[in-house]
Amino acid sequence: SCTVTILANQKGGVGKTTTAVNLAAGLAHRKRRVLLVDLDPQANATSGLGVSPTEGGSIYRALLGEEKVIEKIQATTVDNLYLVPSELDLAGAEVEIARADNYLHRLREALQPVRELGRYDDLLIDCPPSLGILTMNALAAADTLVIPLQCEYYALEGLSVILRLMEQLKTGGVNPGIELEGIVMTMFDGRTNLARQVVEEVRAHFPGKIYETLIPRSVRISEAPSHGLPVTLYDPHSPGALAYKAFAREFIKRRLNP
Amino acid sequence: SCTVTILANQKGGVGKTTTAVNLAAGLAHRKRRVLLVDLDPQANATSGLGVSPTEGGSIYRALLGEEKVIEKIQATTVDNLYLVPSELDLAGAEVEIARADNYLHRLREALQPVRELGRYDDLLIDCPPSLGILTMNALAAADTLVIPLQCEYYALEGLSVILRLMEQLKTGGVNPGIELEGIVMTMFDGRTNLARQVVEEVRAHFPGKIYETLIPRSVRISEAPSHGLPVTLYDPHSPGALAYKAFAREFIKRRLNP
Ligand SMILES: Nc1ncnc2c1ncn2[C@@H]1O[C@H](COP(=O)(O)OP(=O)(O)OP(=O)(O)O)[C@@H](O)[C@H]1O
Ligand SMILES: Nc1ncnc2c1ncn2[C@@H]1O[C@H](COP(=O)(O)OP(=O)(O)OP(=O)(O)O)[C@@H](O)[C@H]1O
Ligand SMILES: [Mg+2]
């Protein structure tokens, strides 16, 4: 059966897209069948996989119940990895969805047929840097939440905000089944005290929730999107690629032994 | 008279807050009277200046016309620098403002009395990482726009989006007076090809609009917020502090000779 995992954090630039793309690729390289949904109007996950956003090509119309998600699924240059791309107009969807009935469950409803299809092992969703309607819909549709967390002070400050919101949606009945699957530390530079302090702080406050794999700061990771490739294909033996492959292994292992 | 300058870029984590706080401090150190408005519900500029967000302490009620901005202004530990702090509830304001009359000009109207007060030379506004109602209000209220741009591929992709929106608001009559004051490159690491390529690309596409000062990646910059200080006070002779002081000088110089 298919698990829906969302990559969310309202803090900007913490590595949501980079983790969504490279975790999706890492899982696909291990022969899991993966669908990545780009829910960010910036469409970075889309261009990061070498796909050009097209008007009407995103999940926008499906969120309004006018089209099916299945029609938007495209193959990518990565075997076993499929994509529902984003488009700029998706930003306009926030206002339209807010006015629709059942506005928090539009995504959950749109993805239901994809879950039932049984074609994918993992359905990952990349979220925009806000806690607006699109991210709320992702939280309402998710089985699990993975929070990419940059090893920085401002990023640490925002962690409690999204966790509190997840709890509210869980206990409030919007999504009783959602669980925090884990926190993955990104752009870790072991030479700085700040990075080590942030990791220690998160380990202390969220024991058992932080992945062992720390994603290092690595310029090859930030170069890969301009080639439309995950770093695991752009430079397979670079520290960044090795880290994301290790993360994919750890992600699967923890999934099997929670 | 007072100039309203906004720091905006929908791409997350590009240095909007860091630039807002350190430019504000740099201008204040040069004896300009500066008011910084934190328009991001994350309240990073607020905590970056050592101020704790308080319920009702932000511009939220003033955007709905229920209270005055002047009542929210606080002094900071930096001479000549004053702050209108943010609060978490500001996120809820987006929905409420969207339903209000004249919803794009709520901020402009709220700031009008502050402009007329004549107490500040510069009014800076830190924006959230989105092009939602709060950032739209900032674009409608601004005299000038400064875009912090991280030297990364994804950041470069998003540049045309905010510029197009600014043009639409300008020609569409929402804010005929807004001008792009400049683009400041942040987290520049001269050792990487990517950073140099991004700078060259921006220089080629936006001649005359990119500040000469390149803000280097510097861990002291990212440590400063945890001490509630701008880097210009936290470590005044560090490369990051020197760069932001140089940026403040260049900002003033270009303002005088556009
Ligand atoms: N481990 C890393 N090492 C170096 N650069 C990285 C790393 N992870 C991400 N980056 C770069 O940092 C920037 C921010 O990452 P990314 O865009 O994935 O964050 P995000 O959280 O998705 O941002 P947004 O909030 O805008 O959606 C990008 O330019 C990306 O290429
Ligand atoms: N020049 C720099 N060198 C090193 N770190 C920096 C630099 N500028 C900003 N940072 C750090 O990078 C992170 C992102 O910067 P910042 O929060 O200012 O960006 P932002 O655009 O305001 O983010 P958001 O989109 O979430 O509002 C922060 O943790 C900050 O401390
Ligand atoms: Mg992203």
Ligand SMILES: [Mg+2]
């Ligand atoms: Mg910010």
